[in-house]
Amino acid sequence: MFFKFFSLRWKSFIRGEDIGVNIMTKIFKWFWLVYFAFMAPLLGFITTFVIKEQGIEDPFLFLNKNLIYVLIYLVVIRYFIQKVPVISIRPLLLSPIPKSKIVRYALNKTIFSFYNVVVILYLITLNGTLLKEGLETYNLIGWNLMLLSLIYITNYLNFLLNNKDKLLYSFGAVLASIKALEYYSIFDFTHYTEPLFYAFYTDPFLSAAPLCFLIYLYLHVFKFFRKGLYIDSGLRPKIETSDVENFEWADRFGDMAVFIKNDLRLIKRSKRARGTVLGGAFFLLYGFIFYYQDDLWPEWMQFFGYMFASGGFLFMFGSFVPSWDSQYYKLMMCQNIPYIDYIKSKWLLVVLVTIISTILGCIIYSFIGLNAICAVLAGGLYNIGANGYLTLWAGAYTKTPIDLNSAQNPFGDTKAINMKTLLISIPQMVLPIVVFSICNSYFDYLTGCAAVASIGILGVLLKDVVFELIVKAYKTEKYSTLKAYSKN
Amino acid sequence: MIEINNITKKYSKEVVLDVLKLDIPDGQTFGLVGNNGAGKTTLFSCLLDLIKPTTGKINNNGIDVRQSEEWKKFTTAFLDESFLIGYLLPEEYFYFIGELRGLRKKEIDNFLLEFEEFFNGEIIGKKKYLRDLSKGNQKKAGIVAALIGEPQVVILDEPFANLDPSTQIRLKKIIKDLSSKGTTVLVSSHDLQDVTEVCKRIVLLEKGKVINDINTSKKTLSDLESYFKG
Numbered sequence: 001m002f003f004k005f006f007s008l009r010w011k012s013f014i015r016g017e018d019i020g021v022n023i024m025t026k027i028f029k030w031f032w033l034v035y036f037a038f039m040a041p042l043l044g045f046i047t048t049f050v051i052k053e054q055g056i057e058d059p060f061l062f063l064n065k066n067l068i069y070v071l072i073y074l075v076v077i078r079y080f081i082q083k084v085p086v087i088s089i090r091p092l093l094l095s096p097i098p099k100s101k102i103v104r105y106a107l108n109k110t111i112f113s114f115y116n117v118v119v120i121l122y123l124i125t126l127n128g129t130l131l132k133e134g135l136e137t138y139n140l141i142g143w144n145l146m147l148l149s150l151i152y153i154t155n156y157l158n159f160l161l162n163n164k165d166k167l168l169y170s171f172g173a174v175l176a177s178i179k180a181l182e183y184y185s186i187f188d189f190t191h192y193t194e195p196l197f198y199a200f201y202t203d204p205f206l207s208a209a210p211l212c213f214l215i216y217l218y219l220h221v222f223k224f225f226r227k228g229l230y231i232d233s234g235l236r237p238k239i240e241t242s243d244v245e246n247f248e249w250a251d252r253f254g255d256m257a258v259f260i261k262n263d264l265r266l267i268k269r270s271k272r273a274r275g276t277v278l279g280g281a282f283f284l285l286y287g288f289i290f291y292y293q294d295d296l297w298p299e300w301m302q303f304f305g306y307m308f309a310s311g312g313f314l315f316m317f318g319s320f321v322p323s324w325d326s327q328y329y330k331l332m333m334c335q336n337i338p339y340i341d342y343i344k345s346k347w348l349l350v351v352l353v354t355i356i357s358t359i360l361g362c363i364i365y366s367f368i369g370l371n372a373i374c375a376v377l378a379g380g381l382y383n384i385g386a387n388g389y390l391t392l393w394a395g396a397y398t399k400t401p402i403d404l405n406s407a408q409n410p411f412g413d414t415k416a417i418n419m420k421t422l423l424i425s426i427p428q429m430v431l432p433i434v435v436f437s438i439c440n441s442y443f444d445y446l447t448g449c450a451a452v453a454s455i456g457i458l459g460v461l462l463k464d465v466v467f468e469l470i471v472k473a474y475k476t477e478k479y480s481t482l483k484a485y486s487k488n
Numbered sequence: 489m490i491e492i493n494n495i496t497k498k499y500s501k502e503v504v505l506d507v508l509k510l511d512i513p514d515g516q517t518f519g520l521v522g523n524n525g526a527g528k529t530t531l532f533s534c535l536l537d538l539i540k541p542t543t544g545k546i547n548n549n550g551i552d553v554r555q556s557e558e559w560k561k562f563t564t565a566f567l568d569e570s571f572l573i574g575y576l577l578p579e580e581y582f583y584f585i586g587e588l589r590g591l592r593k594k595e596i597d598n599f600l601l602e603f604e605e606f607f608n609g610e611i612i613g614k615k616k617y618l619r620d621l622s623k624g625n626q627k628k629a630g631i632v633a634a635l636i637g638e639p640q641v642v643i644l645d646e647p648f649a650n651l652d653p654s655t656q657i658r659l660k661k662i663i664k665d666l667s668s669k670g671t672t673v674l675v676s677s678h679d680l681q682d683v684t685e686v687c688k689r690i691v692l693l694e695k696g697k698v699i700n701d702i703n704t705s706k707k708t709l710s711d712l713e714s715y716f717k718g
Contacts, residue, residue, distance in 0.1 A: 241615040244579050246593075258587045262573070269575040269617065331571040334536050335588045336560045336637075404575060479540045486570065 033114060040118045044125035048133060060130060064197040065190045071150055072175045078158040079168050082115055093229070103225045107218065110155055119151055135201070142204020146197070149210035156214070159221045242269070259345035266324060267317075270404040273324065276316045283312025284357060287365055287372065299445065300437045306372055307379030307432060307452075309361040313353040314383050318391040319398070321346045322474075326401035326485040333482065340471045347388055347467075354383050371445050378449035378456070382432050385459025389466050394424040396473040399484035431455075489513055490535070490641065490672065495544035497530055497696070505530045505541070505696040512674070512689075514640070517667040519687030519704075520676040521712065527696040528676040529567065532643050535674075536565055548641065565643035566634040569626055574619030578611045578629045581618060582636065589637030596636065603632050606658045623650045631659065635666070642666065643674045648682045660686050680716070684709045 051059040092102050110116070127140060161168060181187040200206050245268075247261045267273045290297045290305040308315075317324075325332055332342065358380030365372040432452045440448035459466070490512040497505040505527040512518050520528045533539040535546055537553045545552060548559040565571070573581055579600075586596035600612065610625050618626060627650050634642055647663075648656050663686050666673050677683045683690055684704055692700035692715065700715070702708060 239620045240617065242577060242617065243615060244577055246580075246583075258584060262576070262584060265580065266575055328570055328573045330536075330538055330567065331573070333538060334560065334563070334565050334571075335585070336590075337588055338557055479538075482538055 036114075036118050037121060040121040041125040044122040044127075045129060047126055048129045060133065060135060060201075061194065061198070064201075065194040067147075067197050068190060068193040069175070069179070071154060072171070074151065074154045075157060075161070076168065076172060076175070078115060078154060079161055082110075082113065082155075082158055090231070093231075099229050100222075100226055103222055103229065106225070107156070107159075107222060111152070113155070116151060116155060120148075123147065139201045139204050142207045143197075143201040145204070146200040146207040146210050149207065149214045153210065153214050153217055156217045156221045160224065240269070253348060255341055256345040256348050259342065260349050263324070263346075263349050266404070272402065272404050273317070276320070277313065280312030280314075280316035283315070284309050284360055284364060286312075287361070287376070291368060291372075299440055300433050303375050303379075303436050303440075303448065304429075304433055306361070306365065306375035307382065309365070309376055310354050310357040310380040311383045311387065312357060314350050314387055314391060317353075318346075318350045318388070319394065320402060321350075321392060321395040322481070323395075323398055323400055323402045323485075324404075327404060329482060329485045333478065339474055340467055343392060343470055343474065344467065347392060350388050350391070351384050354380060354388070358383075371449075374446055374449040378436075378453040379432070381453040381456030382459075383456070385456030386432075387428050389459065389470065390424050390428050393470050393473060396470065396477045396481075397424075399477075399481050401485045489547075489549060490674075491547040492531075492535075493545045493547075495531070495534055495541045495546060497527075497534065497539065498542045503696055505534070507531065507544075507696070507698055510691065510698065510701075512672060514672055515667060515670040516689055517663060517673045517687045518675070519683035519690040520674065520693060521678070521680060521683055521690060522676075522693035523716075525695070526693040528693055529645055530696070531693070532565070532567060532645055532674065532676065535643060536563070536567075559641075562640040563643070564634040564637070564639040564641070565645075566627075566630040566647070567643070567645040569623075569630070571630050571633075572618050572626055574617060576618055577615065578618060578621070579613075581629060582633055585633045586636045589639075591637055599636060600632070606632065606655065606662065608655070624652060624655065627651060628655065635662070639671065641672045641674070645676050646678065647675060648677055648679050656682065680709060680712045684712065 047063075048059040051062050056062050093099075123144065127144065130140060131137060178189045182189060245265060247264055250261050250264070251257045253260055267277050286308040287302070287305040290302045322329065322332075358376060361376040361380070362373050365376055432455070435451050435455065436448040438448075439451040492507055492510040492512075494509070495505060495507045496503060504525075520531065522528055530539060534541045535548070535553065537559075540554070545554070547553070548563060551559045553559050573584070576584065582596055582600060583593060586593075586599070591599070604612075607628060611621075611629055618629060621629070627647070631644060631647055634644065647659060651659060660682070663673055663675065667688070675683060675687060687704055689701070689703050690708060690712070691698055692702075692712070702711070
């Protein structure tokens with residue numbers, strides 16, 4: 001039986017469309033698995049030393065104090081990364097296996113999931129060092145039992161939380177506000193949780209409580225899934241409904257409006273697109289990375305940070321044009337629209353969002369000073385006048401279809417990298433920094449900004465010429481793009 | 489008038505399409521039949537400039553489809569579900585297509601009223617995205633979208649497949665109405681009875697070649713059936 005499953009799996013892997021990409025992702029994945037499997041015990045080993053080096057006398061107390069955050073993080077991270085194995089159950093329904101066995105299999109499988117194993121590996125060495133610190137073995141067992149119970153409670157909680165976005169956002173909000181209250185020393189939540197967790201050490205029998213709760217939760221999740229094992233209830237993919245949305249305010253963009261409205265709907269309704277755009281919004285904070293350790297970074301690195309602040313949407317969303325339309329690219333190619341309008345509408349959307357990001361960036365970084373504002377502005381102009389075209393141009397050669405309905409990690413895309421897209425990305429990043437560095441070292445910071453900005457302005461002026469070139473590239477690539485997308 | 493001249497399509501050495509000459513006059517309802525792999529979809533895709541033929545030329549009302557995009561103004565098509573935009577409501581999809589064809593929202597609403605019976609209350613106002621509709625309902629939406637804006641040429645690949653019997657009958661009526669208005673309709677199908685009922689002319693493809701080219705008569709159905717019996 002096992003061999004049969006394995007051979008099916010092997011065939012699907014070896015006969016997949018892009019075996020090369022498959023193998024690369026697999027290798028990459030295993031590399032990280034092995035890496036974490038080594039790093040976890042190592043981290044466990046050095047934890048107490050690192051804490052002590054910070055000048056904290058009792059590492060064990062410190063651990064108890066922060067345990068509550070670790071647990072909440074665990075819930076949040078699990079929600080976003082750990083997959084609940086629901087969908088793969090479908091084909092098993094008609095096989096001669098009792099339903100309760102299928103559910104138990106799905107639940108038990110997660111005991112050995114990577115996320116749990118890594119934590120256990122970490123705990124093993126951590127406990128070793130704690131013993132060396134002079135903690136009692138017997139009491140430590142109780143403490144560990146509590147910890148393991150809590151870890152598996154978060155594991156099974158994840159099953160119930162699946163697809164409950166709102167609940168999770170409120171979870172995140174609570175976490176943030178607790179941390180904020182502590183940071184501004186208004187109310188220290190850990191003041192109460194620290195003795196609570198510590199109690200499991202002084203009184204190991206207490207750990208029976210979380211263990212009992214874990215067992216209860218397991219049984220609850222089991223019942224929940226056993227009941228939902230029908231394709232019209234638990235196994236039914238969630239169907240969203242919506243009212244007609246016309247985005248009439250977008251009509252002012254004339255011929256482009258009809259496309260822009262569509263893209264807005266795409267971003268709103270496709271989990272994949274939404275995740276990507278949210279990821280892009282984080283770029284706004286990119287400048288802070290280099291700001292907080294400004295003695296560490298050269299000036300051009302800081303400029304780089306500010307430049308990227310306005311480019312989040314451009315790089316995250318823009319670089320997947322036209323793949324966003326891959327599922328209905330044939331339709332687009334048959335409609336009463338010249339290619340140039342289609343491309344221009346994408347450009348306009350990218351530019352609009354970049355302008356908004358630039359304004360937001362200016363506001364966010366205004367407290368740093370004139371240099372930062374100028375850098376954000378220059379970066380914004382370069383993103384509009386140069387990078388906007390370059391990303392679209394590279395898009396002509398990007399032929400990876402996107403499945404809009406899947407919620408793949410927006411950062412972990414195996415975007416088919418080919419020489420052409422790679423070459424085009426050089427002027428996107430390297431050119432502005434080189435120009436800035438040269439002007440900065442010969443003149444000053446603001447001249448550097450002005451030089452980069454003027455490239456952007458030049459780009460905007462050359463719009464029509466550039467679009468002709470881009471459309472040419474799209475037209476020659478049309479047929480192979482269509483072919484690649486139909487393999488969706 | 490659609491003129492297909494010497495169109496071939498080869499993938500490495502395999503010839504999937506080889507049509508020497510095929511003219512489809514204005515207003516004709518044209519049916520394409522053949523087994524799987526006969527080249528029906530490939531021919532339609534070449535007509536819509538979605539596939540580059542290895543040789544040959546296709547003129548759609550005097551426009552070489554590979555040289556100019558002008559044919560898009562009067563030609564519409566529904567080949568498969570890749571002609572649908574999954575994250576749109578059917579209404580929004582019709583507005584999108586309609587606006588591209590230069591219609592106003594009001595005009596599109598009026599146009600959709602004609603299809604109330606065809607939709608059977610399952611498409612409009614259901615608040616469901618196209619991606620969540622059943623295959624049959626998706627097809628209904630796709631076919632109707634291809635009729636928006638009074639196109640002169642309509643290309644439908646397997647329009648009858650996946651439709652329930654009532655809808656099939658309604659679709660036949662819609663296609664007949666189109667032809668009486670002078671629209672050129674190109675239809676492919678596996679169902680011999682459906683095509684013979686609707687089309688004035690039927691072309692039989694096999695392994696990419698035109699085997700038979702007949703004007704539909706009472707005898708056509710039995711002729712075709714005996715051919716496919718082999």
